Amino acid sequence: MIRSKNEKEIASMREAGALANAVLLDVAKSIAPGVTTREIDVYASECIQGYGAKSAFLGYRGYPCHTCISVNEEVVHGICGERGIQFGDIISLDVGVIYQGFIGDNALTVAAGGCDLSTQNLMDVTEHALHEGISKAVKGNRVVDISRAIQNHVESNGFTVVREFVGHGVGRKMHEEPQIPNFVDGSPSPKLKSGMTIAIEPMVNMGGPEVRVLADQWTVITKDRKPSAHFEHTILVTDGEPEILTCAIRTDLKTKALS
Numbered sequence: 368m369i370r371s372k373n374e375k376e377i378a379s380m381r382e383a384g385a386l387a388n389a390v391l392l393d394v395a396k397s398i399a400p401g402v403t404t405r406e407i408d409v410y411a412s413e414c415i416q417g418y419g420a421k422s423a424f425l426g427y428r429g430y431p432c433h434t435c436i437s438v439n440e441e442v443v444h445g446i447c448g449e450r451g452i453q454f455g456d457i458i459s460l461d462v463g464v465i466y467q468g469f470i471g472d473n474a475l476t477v478a479a480g481g482c483d484l485s486t487q488n489l490m491d492v493t494e495h496a497l498h499e500g501i502s503k504a505v506k507g508n509r510v511v512d513i514s515r516a517i518q519n520h521v522e523s524n525g526f527t528v529v530r531e532f533v534g535h536g537v538g539r540k541m542h543e544e545p546q547i548p549n550f551v552d553g554s555p556s557p558k559l560k561s562g563m564t565i566a567i568e569p570m571v572n573m574g575g576p577e578v579r580v581l582a583d584q585w586t587v588i589t590k591d592r593k594p595s596a597h598f599e600h601t602i603l604v605t606d607g608e609p610e611i612l613t614c615a616i617r618t619d620l621k622t623k624a625l626s
Contacts, residue, residue: 369536369544371562377603379469380538380564383420384601384612387471390414391462391613394434400454400480404436407460408447415464423463423470423541430585435461435474442570442578442587442595443532454480457490459597463541472537472566473613474599485573486594489526493571493596496520500549500567504559504602504609510545511556517569518550527576529595532587534568537601559604564612568599 372380394411412433415422422433437445437459438452445459452458461474476490499520503512521528534547545557549569574593581588589595603610
């Protein structure tokens, strides 16, 4: 069932979104060559707890980590471990938090120390595609308008869109209706209404769009092992311009660098 949030629910979504974004940016700044993905996840857990929030991912359908940390050809749902980050790796970091019963969900991709121009272009195009999609999250539009904007931008720049995984509604639950594909699939497309809260999240590959899931039953990789990037925001559809809920940065959490 698709429904709009009331003002009290929206206020709680703003809080959850602000926390999710603060954690995401704090942790992203700490990603560097030599750090293990487990250390990144532990640090994220400390940040989340410091805000009095909980990870929205830990235990969700059995997921074992506080965040999703996906490296290079890993698209989404990467599991933390003893893997050390190398110079030139790109890391897609996905952070979701539960605060006051509501969920904020966001992601970004960063390079550890630096990367080549083609990989930087992949990240830039993916982030730009996210904002192209957000610009279409307007009352009266349909979900397909978001999907088309993302797909057009990605493919016009020579990259491909992952089809097996999509964006989604978000609120008290991690995944609510409607689904938000990053491509036009020809299925019936719901109309966007004021008060809807959705997570828009293009997953973009340098090579082909095909992916597969590893034996851990979580980590998704590109079939051709070429790099992938992932950016995400939680959005509120309003009577005017869309509001990005995961962009308000709170400063009441002390951060520390990983060592």
